[in-house]
Amino acid sequence: YTEEPPELAAILAELRDPDHGSRGMAALHHAAGKVLNDTRRYKEAIDHFKKGNQAAGHKFDLESYRRWVDATIETFTPELVASRAVYGNPSEVPVFIVGMPRSGTTLTEQICASHPDVHGAGELSKLRRIASGIGIGNRFDANISESLATITGDLAGALAEEHLAYLRERAPDALRIVDKMPHNFELIGLIGILFPNARIIHCRRDAIDNCVSCFVLQFNEAHGYSADLETLGLYYREYDRLMRHWDKVFPGRIFENRYETLIENQEEQSRRLIDYLGLPWDDACLRFFDRDGSVNTYSRWQVRQPIYKSSVKRWKNYESEIQPLIDALGDLAEV
Structure with missing residues (x-):
């Protein structure tokens, strides 16, 4: 006791x-x-x-979200993205770290941003604003194919240039600038059009651990999906379905960073990350917790610590109380 x-x-x-x-x-x-x-x-x-x-009292319209995921998958075909990729900017500066919240995005950014040639810009809302400006930023509005048809080569080039200038303001000399807004996983099709050479790092974590970690945090209304265990599990399935689609659209281009692999083999996985960024290795990336960079997320305290393993399979502590989540996750739950 x-x-x-x-x-x-x-x-x-x-x-x-x-x-x-x-x-x-x-x-x-x-x-x-x-x-x-x-x-x-x-x-x-x-x-x-x-x-x-x-x-x-947060609510989430799962049916509308499902329809939006359906429409995104139908609209952003490999053919469409390939035909539009010539529109974008060939810069290799942008790096997008995406995934569910609490999947290791902050830790991943800190490791990358410890490299002298990388700037970690935190969670930026710019890409979502660009998406909203061309009518594809609302995750409950499934009418995206008409909006996408309006993107000409000139418009895509101008939007990419505007986004790049926005990044450059933050770090004029960095070779890579990282945006770690997790929900940019919804906008990977747009990223592929604007920046055909951008790096995309997808943070993935044990599904039950990831969902429990979201459930126990006090998120705002934008994360309404996390307020109910069953809804959270069903939402996670939609996220997973969309990410599997992006992997088909961009084969071999998205780096999947497993949280558990990073915890188990920190140096090996960190080296893979830096290699994926196209940069030479630097030992500073192993001492990410010494950095003074800004971290404005729930992970603020954790990234000031060396890597810890206590968060792996943490959901087992709650097993008897979270059955609705496990049932909703279905075959994605690694029980």
Whole structure:
């Protein structure tokens, strides 16, 4: 039996106060869940995480999202992307790190950005703004084929140039500039048109671990899919379906970076990453946690530490409480 942390009593007392709005209740439940998780009281912890997500009340229209994924797969065929790739900018500067949130994107960026020729720009919203400007940025609007038809060679060239200038402002001399906005996995077709030589690193993690890691965080409305275990599992299947499509459209071009491989073989996998970027190896990439770079995500504390293995198969702590997630993931759940 571990001693009751003093902050837990304070949080639980606050939860009995009816004057906290739904946001306040959500934050308190998540705080209680974190303290209970840290003291290994997992059943109570997940109960608070569930209540926190319910209090936040985030909703997600999974059916509309599914239709959007269908439309994206139908529209961005290998033929279409190949015919449009001549429109883009041949620069090798842009690097996109994509994947589900909590899949190792921050860690991957930190390793790459420790290289003297690489600048880690963090999570940039620019690509989504460009996509929205040409009518393909709304992940609930399946009418993307008409919008895509309007992209002429001149427009694609101008958009790529604008995006490159935006990156260059951040690091005029860097050979590679990394954008680690995870949900750019939805826009890989656009990346392929604008930047046919861009590097795309796809961070993948054990599906159950990845989803549990999302569920226990207090995300905002944009991540509404993560507020319910079943919805989260079904959303993950859509993400996986779309990534499998991009691998067919861009065979051999997307580097899949498995979180567990990176944890197990840090140097070997880091060397592969830097090699994929087309750069010579630098030992600084092994000491990524010494960097002072800006990290403005939930992983802020973790990337200041050397690599730790405690997050692998962490979901087992919650196994009895997360069956709806495991069922929804289906064959993607490595039980």
